[in-house]
Amino acid sequence: MRCFCGRVRGKKKTSLGLKENLEGALAYALGFLTGILFFLLEKESKFVKFHAVQSTLTFLAIFVIDYAKKKTKTNRTTNMA
Numbered sequence: 001m002r003c004f005c006g007r008v009r010g011k012k013k014t015s016l017g018l019k020e021n022l023e024g025a026l027a028y029a030l031g032f033l034t035g036i037l038f039f040l041l042e043k044e045s046k047f048v049k050f051h052a053v054q055s056t057l058t059f060l061a062i063f064v065i066d067y068a069k070k071k072t073k074t075n076r077t078t079n080m081a
Contacts, residue, residue: 027051028055
């Protein structure tokens with residue numbers, strides 16, 4: 001598979017011994033937890049590190065927004081009582 005820069009992705013093994021594309025996909029498996037895990041463990045692949053950072057930022061933002069929505073919903077129901 002070729003990326004936008006023309007290089008072939010997925011053939012190269014990473015420092016953890018998995019293929020780049022598999023490790024990049026696994027960075028999204030458990031949200032920001034696996035993103036942080038792969039960011040800290042991967043030493044060589046910039047491709048995997050990119051997806052780990054993207055996963056962390058995306059799922060952390062979703063977590064914070066969801067928490068804020070639940071918090072405001074809880075405040076509304078306790079103020080009505």
